[in-house]
Amino acid sequence: MKNPFIIYIIQRILQCIVVIFIGTTVTFVIPRLVPSTNPVETAIARAQMMGQYTDPKAVDEMRRVLKKLYGLEGTTFQQYIRYWGSVLRGDFGPSFSSFPTPVMTLIRVSLSWTAGLLLLTTILSWIIGTLLGGLAGYFSEKPWARILEIFTNAIRPIPYYIMALLMLILFSYVLPLFPRGGAFAIGLTPTFSWQFIRSVIIHAFLPALSLIVVGIGGWFQNMRVLVSNVIREDYVVYAETLNISPQDILYKYVIRNAALPQLTGLALQLGMIFSGALITEVVFNYPGLGFLLYTGILRGDYSLIMGITFFSIVAIAVGALIIDLLYPLFDPRVRYT
Amino acid sequence: MFNIIKDLFKFDGRFRFSIITLLCIILFSLLSFWSPYDPSSSYYVPSNIPPSAKYLFGTNSRGQDIFWMMTFAIKNSLIFGIITALLSRILSIFVGLISGYKGGIIDKVLMSINDSFIVLPLLPILILLKFIIGRMELTTLALVMAVFGWSWDARLIRSQVLSLRERDFTYTSVFSGMGTLKITFKEYFPFIIPIVLATTVNNMLWSLGMEITLAILGLSTVEIPTIGTTIYWANQHQALISGIWWWLTFPVIISIFLFLALYLLSVSLSEYLDPRLRIQQARV
């Protein structure tokens, strides 16, 4: 039993590496295929837009120098090799649009906010959605389950942008309960004081609420379907005839088994945290990776794009790997040949 | 077949509701063929008139009749969502079933490809593709979304198949001499169908959500009315704070009804198609 399992682990890890490799390569190549996101040109265009009177000869000179500075010399392949070299040394290079600030410096601040918010909302919406979905699936005949079902499904199609904006208007303007945006109050500096932490919580409430409300729907739906599958299993029917209490059946048998595919989804979703939540960040002025990534794309900031997406790719791939390895622990029926 | 539909209609309230709603929405979107106005033109009626007898859904700040704009928007969004969902279903079912049942090398290869698609950051790639392709038609976008939309569900189907594979009835079928394909498609399908139907609805929601996100960022063809571009234009004219609530309310309400109907339909269909449930209901 041990030997084939170790072989399986090794194979799975190799698979993970291959996936990371393919993902990174694709994200490396595509921005370079788009001529209009050339970082040198966007830098010059921005300089011109800043209202400088740019002498035409001066512009030519700038072009020459910037190309050299950004390390965009050589063919794409040469740049690719150089890229892997520096990444494996932990160096993501300087950001082009914020040259010469290193990419990691830019990412660092946004990363902590994104990770904090999205970790919380992903896990919370998973728990609430899965639990409610399980309940609704098991007691599907009850009226309250039906109402819950309809309610969650009515919320899902509302475009997130509108939902977020409406929440903002309702709870920050019409009822001035929450601040309009930002991660914490103006003038505070990040410390471990209660004042700061309280400010963070208040500012994170609306963005988190909007994300959770929208996130619950998906997990709810999936869980409900999975549960309705499971309750028709023989062992459930058998347990019911044995007059085991419904709570026990629900928690010990039904939800445990139905939640397994959900766990896969959770792992993948957690990995996707690193892409940020662009619309949340725009509407609530919440500092995050989504906005950073978006501006990076517009400015043709290849190294920033690669830096952020690399984290994302690795996180998702590793998340899937871990879940696959742990799956047999949860479901003893699953065996790997 | 017809009898089945009649029965479902009579006995299952959800089926009734969803079929009627879906028919209404489809009829609504078909009305677009009789629209007196060209959807890409603007300022042909007075602006910002609230819903009234003359303008059922009111008019927007661009001087367009919202009722007729909605017929186009719903039609385009529907077609878009259906194309994406259908194409990605085919891919995900195929990959999920084969990969889950066969295992071994085939599983590894398919899952590597699958996971490569999952890890790709979708929004940046869509944005960049939009820059490369320029004016993307809605159908092109649907194809691209389909290519990215099958991987998550394939994994889900695969894990379901993994649990099914170790069940007794599988062994029975194998020992009885059933071929792989027959097992996967004939035996497993009824178990897979509820998930497929649920993921179809999920997928449509997801693809429409992406379309809306892209439109809000100004990245889709804004002259083609869809739910996303409606929000884009409403934003451009600051509809929410100007009090033009009817511009956004109607597309949102229609979307809600559409997805409620789709959801209830998927639930009632999966209950119907699940052979065990039918037997149970017959028992009762």
Add this chain to the structure above:
Amino acid sequence: MKSSKAAFLLRLVLLILIASLVIPTTFSFSQEKGLEVAPGIPRSETLILEDPSGRSTNPGRFNLWGGGVSSWSTGLQQLALDALWYIDPDAGIEGKTWINSLAAEPPVYNKSFTKMTVKLRKGIYWSDGVEFTADDVVYTVKTLAAHPEMSWGAQMKVNVKDVSAPDKYTVVFDLTQPNSRFHTVFTVRWSGCYIMPKHIFEKQKDPVAFDFNPPVSLGPYVLKSYDSAGNWFLWERRQDWQRTTLGMYGMPAPKYVLYEAPGPAEKRVMAQLNHDLDVIHDIAPEGVVTLKKKNPTSVTWFDDFPWAHPDPTLPAVLLNHEKYPLNMKEVRWALTLAIDIVQVSLASYNGAATISAIEVPPTGHYLEWYFDPIQPWLEKFSIKVGGKAFYPYDSSIPSKIAEKAKNDLGYNVPTDPKEIKARLGYGWWKYAPDIAEKLLLSKGFKRDKNGKWLLPDGKPWKITILSEAEARPTMARAAATIAEQWRKFGIDAVHEPTDQVWTRTSYGDYDASLIWNVETWGGHPDLFWFLESWHSQYYRPSGQPIVAKNHMRWKNKRLDSIIDQLRRRSFDDPKCIDLGLEFIKLCVEEMPTIPLMSYNVFTVCDEYYWTGFPTAKDPYTDPVPNWANSKYMFVKIKPVKR
């Protein structure tokens, strides 16, 4: 019994939700409403402005010269840095548009424009107590010239042969070639080459990598704190504000200044309605209407329609002369006559646009320098169509726009024709699709059986018009309307909003683009700012990025001769205006781009805490907050007694 645990769970979830709603409200953030902006910073002593660049991705970097600073308008260029001269886009703080800031007087050139002497102002000190002297200027120029990748670096390298300081307050430039307008690099129009502090930068190994954090100010404010996530920057007035150039005019009233990135337009409106945002940079016209209706203290440049401040920039439809058939002037004229500018103005700006038929923006003093003198010529201008003369100019169009704005949208429009001219423009080209048709037919175009236009070689005529996307709604709305009008005319026209419009237009990857390349001083008639790069010696074909401002890739001998003559004249030579008028006439005949209107910015100021903002009645400077020129606002606004 069955559902008891389920019901319990449900109740628990509900409880959590309610608790989470109640608890924060007990900690309600009253400190952000009204009383304090931040701990220890009273609201009544703070001016809060919008930075339209949005969230700074790299907020810890203030080294403007080294590049990599995502937003210059965080207060950095407005309050902390200073330059030799400023040209005001409006009337100027003392009624004079030319302002000597760090320099004590205008630049002095030698006869051949190869030497420029600058006399600096005495008694100006950096915020760390070091005196500003000619050494700072020399250091700045030498450092920039040595690093062409720095902002203005390439300009210094190309133009400056040598720079020296014969005494503590004089700088002498030796230029590599005659350049009568070299001083414009140091003259602020939105921004300009600011002076670096020598005593700070010379200690650094790499002037490009140095972050200049915290910045040492030459202006009257120093950085107090900023958001590590890049959403706001707080500045505090210097104790020694008298030792700055702005201090000459008095004490800047706000003790604290906060520049923030407020987010989507809805939030800006909500913020000002709550009196949490004093100066909004720009919103759509609908937002302005809402604000004026709901907030009695909201103030705009024009107190009524059209509200907006006309910036000296000219959005126009740029046509790519390297794309057939746009190289023919008859075709360009036909496209112009197929545009109904009344409709475009209503769709994009709700009528609040200041239209311009000629190739200069209708703002500031340009009305008297260029628009008034050219009117008679425009009225008499004709194009020959089918043997007959057609007079395309229509000076009644602005009144038509005013009428429509009043009838369709219910706005309170001016009725005095002088007011209409000043606010809405002098006139535009007639909407004459029939004449446009004749022009096209005369060039061999044909209509197919569906009425769509075919090129002379038989292929259908397709045009894509680019514009910015949701960042600038007015431009996108204008481009959509123009595309629609061209479609009505029979051309297969499509509007494509894209954030890549600038790069694509620069590379020539476009047919038509609704952007702007004509940007002028506003307070000075010189057109060289954009015009020099239209000379054919700077021409770059499609596929290569353009040099500065000739996106349409227009080559013209008469244009070259005008530019050559301008080059030989000094900046203030009155003959430059005549040459400018010649340039305008040439552009009317050739229609290289289709001018539309001035860039009207809907800057809205709230007079709840502060009063005295510049308006059309008192146009002492430009209120648009991301302009460095807006610094002059700070010495004239006064707190409101509450």
